[in-house]
Amino acid sequence: MKIVVCVKYVPDMSSQPRFTAEHRVDRAGGQLSELDEYAVEQALRVVDAVPGTHVTHLTVGPPAAAEALRKALAMGGDAAVHVSDEAIAGSDAPATALILAAALRRLEPDLVLCAMASTDSGTSLVPAMLAEHLELPQLTFAGEVTFEPTGGTVRVRRDTAQEVRHLEAALPAVVSVTDRIGEPRYPSFKGIMAAKKKSLETWTLADLGVPADQVGAAARTVVDEITARPARAAGTIVPDDGEGGRLLADFLSTQKFI
């Protein structure tokens, strides 16, 4: 089985995000999106279960995005592809999906694995957009994945607030996984060293035959304004000296909740 894991280089979400004058997210000093680690892990579990599985990590982004691929390779997998081109800057989800789909046509995987969302823009749109471009089935927000390698089908379980749903599709398919699917492994020292020797190819838009005027500045959405939400005013914090519950009831009464 041939798997491609789509990954994204995102800002470190534990620090304050920075924005460019064009209202784009400044991705300097970024990292592999934490939610992508679950998709990488899922691919590596297939490798453990199904001998002969080949895993390629794929990203679209600025030169620094190679960092995300290195991290994924250090976890495991065989190769990586980095689509990078100045014209890509500022691409929205449809443009990103267009580029990824072109790369996937070249890679011809049996399974495309993605995270449920990126940690920066968090739209969850790209997996379904890839499925649409490639005319593939989509099994998204999977909390469990099972493969029947003999029958070439994949089944997933999706939990929502309203229901538990089981879906099925024949491979090739696009699957996105949630953070319930299984804890990602840490890269071992051996893995980090081995990653340096793995193939990391860089492709341009021209390599993929994607016209530059369909991505980047051709984004179908614009951001007019980004404002930091005002910090919440400091509240009243009291130690419990045996009256904490009653004090809390007083507060809820004054706020008309009781």
Next chain:
Amino acid sequence: MSGVLVLVGHIAGQVSRSSLELLTLARRLGNPIAVCAGTADDEVVKTLGRYGAERVHLIESDELEEYPVAWVRAVADLAADVQPQAVLTESTPDGREIAARLAVRLGGGVLTDAVDVQAGPLGPVVTQWAFAAGYTVTSRVVRGIPIIAVKSNAVVPAEAPVTPSITRSGLQLDEAARRTRVLSRTVRESTGRPQLTEADIVVSGGRGLGGAEQFELIENLADALGGAVGASRAAVDSGWYAHAHQVGQTGVTVSPQLYIAVGISGAIQHRAGMQTSKTIVAVNKDPDAPIFELADYGVVGDLFQVMPQLVDEIARRRA
């Protein structure tokens, strides 16, 4: 005024509250056309009309249940006919899947997790909260049909009664749509409590509870206040409470009038799911827990002392 397609959901004659919110927002942009699955259920059509749907378009097929991707073709065909100002869906996994595929098929632009939609001179203006809800972002679609996925609780549903016209279509199940098949759906048992995303009051428990049995403390307070029960990721990962109740970045985002966090330290992933709540209360034994930075009122103490006292006190005051 031209049409605005609104994808609505209903179960057994009950239109979802989120659908009524979508219709309320859609009226700001044009004439709402409600698109729904199934045959014309009188109650459903009446409700949609009461909230301003000038037209109800029924996709008469029960195969949408089994082949959810088929929605895309049905809505795309309708969009080709209507040339809508916008398409509105819920910002749920299903809604965003349809929005994503529609955007590719129609060449439209798509915005997700909208918390407000207003009409503007250059098309709909969409407000989102980004980066763990620390930022407010306003955006517009500048190319193609705007496709907007809206979070629940974005607006209070408001009535604007009209008598809708009814149109019908069958379902063109193409090969692409058949490739993704639903094997089974198990609807969750109702707890009798309000839905997390719709509740005015949410009481959540975290790691500090120490076990599944102790969630009774959370449920007791939620029931005393008529609220919903939430849980932190740590509590859900420990198997103490069902994942459907997880509040946070990879769970549910809530924005109630009152959020009470009990035994929750307040990791950024959790804050992302609740920090837009109007009033926040925290109970935690660690005075340095980041949740206290958000709290309007906080008690530093043992939740096993504070919670029963609070529930008793509420009962006493109501007696």
